[in-house]
Amino acid sequence: MSYKSNVDSNIKEFIDNNDLINFVQKPTRVCSKYYKRLNVTKYSSTLIDLFLHNGNLVEETDVINCPFSDHKFVVSSLTILKPKNVLKTIKCRNLSSTNLASICTSIDAIDFKLIRNYQSVEEKWNFLKSEILKIIDNIAPKRRINVKSSNYFPWYDDELVKLKHLKNSSYKRFKRSQLTENGEMYDYYNRLFNDYNDEKLIE
Known part of the structure; x- marks a missing residue:
């Protein structure tokens, strides 16, 4: 009709x-x-x-x-105007294979006998966490970076943006170095990103 x-x-x-x-x-x-x-x-x-x-x-x-x-x-x-790129600020650490190796070596050097000076489980845990965070903050301190957020899907939150950045940066590092440990790091972040992305999709 x-x-x-x-x-x-x-x-x-x-x-x-x-x-x-x-x-x-x-x-x-x-x-x-x-x-x-x-x-x-x-x-x-x-x-x-x-x-x-x-x-x-x-x-x-x-x-x-x-x-x-x-x-x-x-x-x-x-008439569809392209949205302006908006910079999103996220906090992350440089957990490269080199930094992770340094962190593990430094953790092995901690005098864990000092944990005996604390009585409660909470005090012991706070000591352990504090010692490990000191090492991580020294070797791979948190830093702020700006990433473009114009191409993100609606379900992207700060955690997913951060995982995507870590995945992409570890991939670039692996391509430059061709080191096996950097390839394993990329696989790790790629798996984390895909799993969390799938989780957000079905929420």
Whole structure:
């Protein structure tokens, strides 16, 4: 059935109720039929493919012929402005294979006998955590970096952004060095990123 803006129909009611505008004005199906007895070819044209919108993004529309159907293609030019890049600040550490090796060596050198000076489990845990964090902060201190956030999906949070940065930076480090330990580090962060990304997708 051909759409006509001045004829009541379900589609017209839907368009009116939702403040929509049809931007296609030309027929989108043109067919012909030859009547042998009359020796005449009759043509018919209908507007059955609509382009509905309720904003100001549509600059113009047109219909173009289709080589394998009597239905025409509907094409449109839209005004969509590219969003500006927004810098997102995250905190991270440089946990390269070299830094991790240094951290492990320094942890092995901790005098864990000092833990006997503490009575409660909480005090012992705080001592252990404090000693390890001192080493980590010394070798791989937290630093702020700016990353572009314009291309992130809606489910990206700060943790996912950070994991993506660590994954990408470890990949670049592996490509430059070709060291096995850097490749293992990339695999580790890549797995973390993919697992957390899948988790956020189904939340």
